[in-house]
Amino acid sequence: MNDGAQLICYADRLAGHLPGLAALLDGPLGDFAGAHILPFFVPFDGPDTGFDPIDHSAVDPRLGSWADIRALADSGKAITADLIVNHMSAESAEFRDWLANGSASRHDGLFLRFGDVFPSGGTEAEITAFHRPRPGLPFTPYLGGDGRRRLVWTTFMPGQVDINVRHPAGRAHLAAIAEVFAASGVSTARIDAVGYAVKTPGTDSFMTPQTLDYIGELTSLCHSLGLRVLVEIHSHISQQLAVAPLVDQVYDFATPALILDALGRGAVDRLVEWDAIRPRNTVTVLDTHDGIGVIDAGPAAGRPGLLDQDEMAAIFRAADAATRGDSGRASVTPAWCDLPHQINSTFFDVLGREAETYALARAFQFFLPGTPQVYYVGLLAGANDVDLWRSTGEGRDLNRRRYSPEDLAAALDRPVVRAILGLVRLRREPVFAGVYDLRQLGRGRLELSWRRDADQLTLTADFAARRWSIAGLVAGRRLACASVEDLARLAGPAGS
Amino acid sequence: MNDGAQLICYADRLAGHLPGLAALLDGPLGDFAGAHILPFFVPFDGPDTGFDPIDHSAVDPRLGSWADIRALADSGKAITADLIVNHMSAESAEFRDWLANGSASRHDGLFLRFGDVFPSGGTEAEITAFHRPRPGLPFTPYLGGDGRRRLVWTTFMPGQVDINVRHPAGRAHLAAIAEVFAASGVSTARIDAVGYAVKTPGTDSFMTPQTLDYIGELTSLCHSLGLRVLVEIHSHISQQLAVAPLVDQVYDFATPALILDALGRGAVDRLVEWDAIRPRNTVTVLDTHDGIGVIDAGPAAGRPGLLDQDEMAAIFRAADAATRGDSGRASVTPAWCDLPHQINSTFFDVLGREAETYALARAFQFFLPGTPQVYYVGLLAGANDVDLWRSTGEGRDLNRRRYSPEDLAAALDRPVVRAILGLVRLRREPVFAGVYDLRQLGRGRLELSWRRDADQLTLTADFAARRWSIAGLVAGRRLACASVEDLARLAGPAGS
Numbered sequence: 001m002n003d004g005a006q007l008i009c010y011a012d013r014l015a016g017h018l019p020g021l022a023a024l025l026d027g028p029l030g031d032f033a034g035a036h037i038l039p040f041f042v043p044f045d046g047p048d049t050g051f052d053p054i055d056h057s058a059v060d061p062r063l064g065s066w067a068d069i070r071a072l073a074d075s076g077k078a079i080t081a082d083l084i085v086n087h088m089s090a091e092s093a094e095f096r097d098w099l100a101n102g103s104a105s106r107h108d109g110l111f112l113r114f115g116d117v118f119p120s121g122g123t124e125a126e127i128t129a130f131h132r133p134r135p136g137l138p139f140t141p142y143l144g145g146d147g148r149r150r151l152v153w154t155t156f157m158p159g160q161v162d163i164n165v166r167h168p169a170g171r172a173h174l175a176a177i178a179e180v181f182a183a184s185g186v187s188t189a190r191i192d193a194v195g196y197a198v199k200t201p202g203t204d205s206f207m208t209p210q211t212l213d214y215i216g217e218l219t220s221l222c223h224s225l226g227l228r229v230l231v232e233i234h235s236h237i238s239q240q241l242a243v244a245p246l247v248d249q250v251y252d253f254a255t256p257a258l259i260l261d262a263l264g265r266g267a268v269d270r271l272v273e274w275d276a277i278r279p280r281n282t283v284t285v286l287d288t289h290d291g292i293g294v295i296d297a298g299p300a301a302g303r304p305g306l307l308d309q310d311e312m313a314a315i316f317r318a319a320d321a322a323t324r325g326d327s328g329r330a331s332v333t334p335a336w337c338d339l340p341h342q343i344n345s346t347f348f349d350v351l352g353r354e355a356e357t358y359a360l361a362r363a364f365q366f367f368l369p370g371t372p373q374v375y376y377v378g379l380l381a382g383a384n385d386v387d388l389w390r391s392t393g394e395g396r397d398l399n400r401r402r403y404s405p406e407d408l409a410a411a412l413d414r415p416v417v418r419a420i421l422g423l424v425r426l427r428r429e430p431v432f433a434g435v436y437d438l439r440q441l442g443r444g445r446l447e448l449s450w451r452r453d454a455d456q457l458t459l460t461a462d463f464a465a466r467r468w469s470i471a472g473l474v475a476g477r478r479l480a481c482a483s484v485e486d487l488a489r490l491a492g493p494a495g496s
Numbered sequence: 497m498n499d500g501a502q503l504i505c506y507a508d509r510l511a512g513h514l515p516g517l518a519a520l521l522d523g524p525l526g527d528f529a530g531a532h533i534l535p536f537f538v539p540f541d542g543p544d545t546g547f548d549p550i551d552h553s554a555v556d557p558r559l560g561s562w563a564d565i566r567a568l569a570d571s572g573k574a575i576t577a578d579l580i581v582n583h584m585s586a587e588s589a590e591f592r593d594w595l596a597n598g599s600a601s602r603h604d605g606l607f608l609r610f611g612d613v614f615p616s617g618g619t620e621a622e623i624t625a626f627h628r629p630r631p632g633l634p635f636t637p638y639l640g641g642d643g644r645r646r647l648v649w650t651t652f653m654p655g656q657v658d659i660n661v662r663h664p665a666g667r668a669h670l671a672a673i674a675e676v677f678a679a680s681g682v683s684t685a686r687i688d689a690v691g692y693a694v695k696t697p698g699t700d701s702f703m704t705p706q707t708l709d710y711i712g713e714l715t716s717l718c719h720s721l722g723l724r725v726l727v728e729i730h731s732h733i734s735q736q737l738a739v740a741p742l743v744d745q746v747y748d749f750a751t752p753a754l755i756l757d758a759l760g761r762g763a764v765d766r767l768v769e770w771d772a773i774r775p776r777n778t779v780t781v782l783d784t785h786d787g788i789g790v791i792d793a794g795p796a797a798g799r800p801g802l803l804d805q806d807e808m809a810a811i812f813r814a815a816d817a818a819t820r821g822d823s824g825r826a827s828v829t830p831a832w833c834d835l836p837h838q839i840n841s842t843f844f845d846v847l848g849r850e851a852e853t854y855a856l857a858r859a860f861q862f863f864l865p866g867t868p869q870v871y872y873v874g875l876l877a878g879a880n881d882v883d884l885w886r887s888t889g890e891g892r893d894l895n896r897r898r899y900s901p902e903d904l905a906a907a908l909d910r911p912v913v914r915a916i917l918g919l920v921r922l923r924r925e926p927v928f929a930g931v932y933d934l935r936q937l938g939r940g941r942l943e944l945s946w947r948r949d950a951d952q953l954t955l956t957a958d959f960a961a962r963r964w965s966i967a968g969l970v971a972g973r974r975l976a977c978a979s980v981e982d983l984a985r986l987a988g989p990a991g992s
Contacts, residue, residue: 118617120617121614121618121622123617125611128637128646129645137635137637137647149624336645
């Protein structure tokens with residue numbers, strides 16, 4: 001499949017609302033084949049920025065309606081929406097009703113309790129075994145309306161109550177949301193945080209065989225509704241490789257860390273190693289709303305990673321230096337870990353705002369097999385939003401800037417942004433549906449090439465010298481680019 | 497026993513350091529019989545303001561030394577120091593060593609683990625049964641140096657790790673501190689938060705029969721060293737009555753709430769009811785560093801209180817109104833509770849800064865049997881320190897003002913402060929070692945009288961009209977006071 005590049009964005013932060021986003025995708029961002037619109041449900045602006053829905057089946061009226069989603073789909077854009085399987089907001093009608101009425105509630109069973117996981121009690125070893133993305137323990141006490149105390153599973157925040165996904169009530173809840181997606185023109189369900197969804201005592205309950213079973217079950221559900229499935233798992237590469245055959249797409253979260261490693265060491269060996277084994281049904285990224293994953297390239301539970309712990313630490317240090325300490329201060333170290341999972345920073349800032357290096361990284365991403373996805377702040381080569389971070393205390397807000405129409409217009413005129421748009425246009429070429437090859441040319445250099453009928457296109461990328469070039473023949477036209485300016489020309493004049 | 501009134505203060509916030517405090521107690525505060533000096537150990541200014549010692553057996557050198565404590569004792573002042581039995585700082589050498597070396601540490605056993613309480617696992621009901629002064633669960637995950645995960649009991653803050661008080665290592669730790677107290681002239685060990693110290697599965701682990709056993713054991717230890725024992729327990733009155741016979745003194749934390757209730761309703765019935773049953777070996781208070789206890793007068797676990805839940809709520813509402821919402825915003829509602837335990841505010845502010853009402857409350861306190869204790873901010877009729885609270889986020893800091901020497905000198909000149917000092921001087925009279933009587937004179941009025949040989953002294957207190965008077969014959973002199981000015985004259989001229 002080559003359907004070109006995908007945008008990932010918050011409708012509000014990039015474009016105000018869904019109709020605003022539609023106008024962008026019909027205008028200056030028209031070369032994108034589709035968009036992953038980050039949670040646009042009720043409310044889109046909760047404590048976890050939409051990933052804690054109060055009503056997952058409703059579009060927040062401040063952003064628009066399901067008709068806006070349907071219109072985007074009808075305009076030919078592939079729409080990806082988040083299916084938040086692990087939890088919902090403790091403010092949801094379902095949770096409040098259950099808390100008030102307990103076993104008399106029609107939502108009894110929907111929420112996972114400590115006692116569901118450990119009916120006869122949990123030991124210190126069992127309770128501390130869980131893999132956890134945040135500090136602390138994964139359950140929170142709640143007081144029921146009947147005065148009874150409940151210990152509710154909360155993998156993420158105390159206000160995000162976990163769904164008992166294997167209970168009929170949990171299954172029915174998620175099926176109902178998937179049905180709304182399918183009925184509204186969503187083409188891909190992005191399964192959020194599914195690695196944590198199944199709790200199995202005696203294990204760390206992350207990406208266990210039981211989790212894989214559940215992913216298979218969820219995929220069958222989505223396929224029966226005509227939805228494609230993209231799963232989000234930050235984890236050891238072996239877990240990505242295990243899940244990739246079960247679903248339509250997985251993320252390649254390892255490549256961003258490996259690009260930073262290659263730039264840091266001036267050596268491409270890990271990129272080459274990863275390319276030999278990486279799944280082809282991937283969404284490739286440099287950055288997302290959650291930061292730059294580093295853990296994904298590292299070791300886990302005794303299994304070696306593409307990078308070792310020292311190399312990961314070096315990546316964090318380099319990011320820290322490039323951002324004058326902001327990325328280090330803004331990142332969260334999870335329970336039981338020495339390092340954060342992710343770098344909280346824009347990718348542009350981590351590269352010291354060097355436009356040519358940034359173009360190198362983006363070009364490499366775009367030449368990898370898979371679907372290149374570009375985060376809106378990355379598209380706009382945004383700098384860290386220190387003010388927003390300070391005002392909210394949420395480290396990820398460094399990389400979640402809000403753009404006014406004026407900010408956006410100014411950003412779209414910048415050469416570095418036009419260069420990325422040039423790549424987005426180039427990525428529509430059919431040659432990227434052809435035959436792919438990667439060759440290492442030296443310690444710090446490699447080339448990625450695509451060939452289809454008479455077309456051929458090659459990226460030569462030198463991570464040591466931080467230089468790159470694209471050359472080839474596409475639809476009878478010679479193409480040669482070696483700078484941001486060259487790439488920007490591919491996108492046409494600003495304001496086009 | 498009549499040894500007069502006691503001061504309670506932070507050495508640093510009132511007087512800079514221990515020698516500064518000694519100078520006050522030898523000068524303008526010379527009528528106090530002694531002082532409870534809030535934790536002066538290393539460090540006195542941790543996250544829980546000294547109640548999270550890193551080294552409980554050492555005086556923080558920024559405040560002084562054990563020689564300063566000894567000198568205060570030698571000057572005739574009775575010194576009360578906190579024996580913090582429940583926990584210590586996670587930054588302590590003991591905890592760090594244990595975390596690094598586990599069972600090879602010589603401190604193995606000193607800290608209470610989840611597995612010590614629940615060796616074969618805890619169920620949801622058992623885990624949520626604990627009485628808890630803070631929101632959340634009472635244990636915190638820590639990663640050992642050997643990579644092993646430990647779940648450590650933390651009744652208060654995650655950085656305050658609980659001591660296994662019934663383990664030989666816990667016993668030895670606390671005995672060593674008590675020995676240092678006795679050797680340094682401390683006369684009373686105030687046993688901090690002892691109600692939480694013993695964890696007994698299947699109970700709420702607060703003031704259980706096992707806790708009473710432990711208090712008896714600790715009292716024997718202190719007595720063997722010549723230390724008196726004052727226990728700090730915020731709880732239902734039945735628990736105060738149960739523990740009072742076991743120790744030298746308990747706090748009367750109910751009276752402050754009952755005074756506020758009497759002023760609010762214009763009715764003294766609850767004060768009269770409480771006086772009939774309250775222990776006589778009490779330290780009486782209006783305010784402490786922890787706030788104004790309301791829970792102490794309320795119901796608990798199905799047992800009625802002196803006040804019911806609505807009456808407690810009315811007290812919180814009145815405080816909120818008097819402080820323009822500050823006390824409500826600054827208070828913390830513990831796990832499983834609808835109301836905070838305490839009002840975070842100065843007592844003077846809760847009374848709307850009405851000097852005569854404040855003098856009424858203080859005079860009532862001073863005429864009750866027991867040892868009147870005056871918190872330094874209360875002595876100085878301080879207003880809420882909103883700036884300090886805002887800067888630290890700690891609600892109790894509203895009532896923990898820092899006084900510069902200039903602030904202090906100015907405060908000591910205020911008539912309302914001199915009135916309290918007048919009560920402190922009056923309380924030295926031997927008549928308060930005589931026979932006590934309380935009579936209700938009407939719905940809102942009562943009188944408290946003392947008689948010894950030819951001396952007699954009566955406080956008539958009208959909580960409805962907010963008027964009061966003191967009259968009697970003491971050492972052959974007639975005494976009649978009915979205003980702040982009258983009381984202030986008892987203290988002599990300002991600057992004396």
